[in-house]
Amino acid sequence: MLLNYFYKKIYNKNFFCYIIAGDELFFIKKNINSLFNKFLKLKFIKNNVIIVDKNFIWDYIFSKFSITDIFYEKQIIHLIFLNTNIFLKFIKNIKFLINLTDKNNILIIEIHNNISLYIEKIIKNIINNKFSIFIKCNKLNNIEFINWTNYCFQKINLTINKNIYNLLQNYFSDNLILLDQIIKNISLQKKNQNFSPLSIIYNNINNFILIKENNLINSLLVGNIENSINIIKHMKHIQQNPFLILNKLQKNIFLLLKLYRNSKKYSLDIIFKKNKIISIKKKIFFKTSLKRINYKKLYLIIKLLLKIEINIKSFIISNYIEEYFWIDLERLAFLFL
Numbered sequence: 001m002l003l004n005y006f007y008k009k010i011y012n013k014n015f016f017c018y019i020i021a022g023d024e025l026f027f028i029k030k031n032i033n034s035l036f037n038k039f040l041k042l043k044f045i046k047n048n049v050i051i052v053d054k055n056f057i058w059d060y061i062f063s064k065f066s067i068t069d070i071f072y073e074k075q076i077i078h079l080i081f082l083n084t085n086i087f088l089k090f091i092k093n094i095k096f097l098i099n100l101t102d103k104n105n106i107l108i109i110e111i112h113n114n115i116s117l118y119i120e121k122i123i124k125n126i127i128n129n130k131f132s133i134f135i136k137c138n139k140l141n142n143i144e145f146i147n148w149t150n151y152c153f154q155k156i157n158l159t160i161n162k163n164i165y166n167l168l169q170n171y172f173s174d175n176l177i178l179l180d181q182i183i184k185n186i187s188l189q190k191k192n193q194n195f196s197p198l199s200i201i202y203n204n205i206n207n208f209i210l211i212k213e214n215n216l217i218n219s220l221l222v223g224n225i226e227n228s229i230n231i232i233k234h235m236k237h238i239q240q241n242p243f244l245i246l247n248k249l250q251k252n253i254f255l256l257l258k259l260y261r262n263s264k265k266y267s268l269d270i271i272f273k274k275n276k277i278i279s280i281k282k283k284i285f286f287k288t289s290l291k292r293i294n295y296k297k298l299y300l301i302i303k304l305l306l307k308i309e310i311n312i313k314s315f316i317i318s319n320y321i322e323e324y325f326w327i328d329l330e331r332l333a334f335l336f337l
C-alpha cells in the first residue's frame with residue numbers, strides 16, 4: 001500500500017483534507033512536497049505551517065477557515081503533530097476543522113509517529129468522507145525495503161545483484177532520503193564508459209559531505225556555536241548540497257525531540273537502546289544536549305527548521321538556497337545555545 005501511495009499523485013481536486021502520518025520522514029516529505037508543488041501551481045500562495053502542542057489554542061485555526069482573507073482567496077493550513085498522543089487529545093477539534101475545509105481552504109495534517117493499526121482505524125473514522133484522504137508512511141520492513149529498492153532500480157532500467165542490495169540495506173535502510181539520492185546519481189552516470197553502481201555506492205559511503213554534516217550535528221548538540229558557524233561557512237564555501245544538510249538536521253533534531261520527551265519517563269540507557277543508538281560518542285553528544293535543551297528551545301528549533309524546508313522547496317524567495325539558507329542555518333545554530 002505504501003509503495004502505491006508513494007508513486008501515486010495523491011492530489012485530487014475532490015480532496016480538501018490530507019492526513020499524512022508515520023515515522024518514515026522520507027515518505028512523509030515526499031508526499032507533502034508533491035502536494036505543495038501542485039497547490040503552488042493552483043495559486044495557493046498562503047501557507048500556514050503550525051506545530052500543534054498540548055497547549056494549542058484552536059480558536060485561531062478555526063478563525064482562519066471561517067473568516068475570508070481579502071488578500072488570499074486560497075489558503076493551506078498545515079498542522080504538524082510531533083506525536084500521536086497530541087493528535088488523539090484533539091480529535092474533536094480536528095473533526096470540526098475538517099468540516100470547515102473546502103476547495104479554497106485545504107487542510108494538511110502531518111503526524112510524526114509510527115502508526116499502529118489502532119491509530120490507523122481512529123484516523124480513518126475521523127475522515128470517513130469523500131473529501132479526505134489518509135496516507136500511511138511508516139518505516140519499511142525488510143520485505144518492503146527490498147520491494148521499494150527493486151522498484152527504484154527498475155524505474156531506471158537497472159537490476160541489482162545480492163551484493164549491492166546487501167550493501168544498500170546495511171548502510172541506507174534507515175536513511176531513505178540519502179538512498180534515493182544515490183539511486184538518482186547512479187541513474188545520471190549510467191552512460192559513463194566506466195559506469196559501476198557499486199563504486200558509486202562506496203563513494204557515497206565514504207563521502208566527505210556526510211562526515212562534515214555529522215560534525216555539524218555533533219557541534220550543535222554540544223552547543224559549540226563558534227565551531228558550528230565555522231562548519232556552516234565551510235559548507236557554503238565548498239557548495240555542499242542544502243537538501244542533504246536539511247535531511248540530516250531533520251533526522252537528528254526529531255530524534256532529539258523524541259529522546260527529550262521519553263527522558264521524562266525512562267532512563268537514558270533504555271531510551272538509547274530503544275532508538276538503536278549504539279555509538280558511545282553519539283550517546284555523549286545527545287546526553288550533553290538533553291541537559292541543556294527544553295521544550296521551548298525545541299519548539300523554536302523545529303519551527304525554524306520547518307521554515308527553512310518550506311523556503312528551500314517552494315522557491316518563493318529568490319536566491320534562498322544561494323544566500324538565505326546559510327543565514328538561517330546560522331540562526332538555527334544560535335538556538336542551541
